[in-house]
Amino acid sequence: MQYATVSDLSARYTERDLRLITDPHAQAVDAERAAQALRDADAEIDAYVERRYVLPLVNMAGQLLAVPAVLVRLACDIAIYRLQTLRPADDIKDARRRYEDVLKLLEAISTGEVSIPLARLRDDVADNPASLSAGMPMFGQPPSLFGRDKR
Numbered sequence: 001m002q003y004a005t006v007s008d009l010s011a012r013y014t015e016r017d018l019r020l021i022t023d024p025h026a027q028a029v030d031a032e033r034a035a036q037a038l039r040d041a042d043a044e045i046d047a048y049v050e051r052r053y054v055l056p057l058v059n060m061a062g063q064l065l066a067v068p069a070v071l072v073r074l075a076c077d078i079a080i081y082r083l084q085t086l087r088p089a090d091d092i093k094d095a096r097r098r099y100e101d102v103l104k105l106l107e108a109i110s111t112g113e114v115s116i117p118l119a120r121l122r123d124d125v126a127d128n129p130a131s132l133s134a135g136m137p138m139f140g141q142p143p144s145l146f147g148r149d150k151r
Contacts, residue, residue, distance in 0.1 A: 001049075001056045003042055003067050004075035006034045012076050021083040034079065041078035045071060048106035049116070057119045068116055074102045 006029075010018065015029060022030035046055060049071075057065040081099035084092045108114040112125075121127065 001042060001046060001067075002038075003045055003071045004038055004079070006031050006038065008072050009034055009038065009076050009079060012073070013080065021080070021086065034083070037079035037082045038075060040082055041075040044078055045074060045106060048110040050122075051110040052112060052121060052125050053116060054120045054122055057116065059118045060120050062120070065116075065119055068119075070105075071116075074105065077102050 010029070018029045018034065019026045022033045049055065049057075057067070059065055077095075077098045081092075081095040081102075084095035105114065109116065
């Protein structure tokens, strides 16, 4: 599913920054390189989101949802990180931090800790996985206090 476009990327980052990370000579924004980074970001986001939601994102009536702004931001941050990996090592520190934040949020989305409003869950996913085990009795035996191995 496509979450962000090159124009979304341009709206979030300056043209100078995009030129620096897409063009080895920093002369112009390489739109194809940026688009490829966004396609890679889309695939990475899908890997997390599809664990919980029907893709493409649809509401309960089966109608396509507009891409949530948070997923646009995540796609842009992943794309920038992927493009930054092509630059010298000292340029990547901020991109790496943002990328790690993105992965944490995607993991939270995939486990249900964070939800995508109005998006339809997959049929094999519980609506609220955290509440399914709350208050349920636990069965088993406590560890033995006495025995040969306790001397």
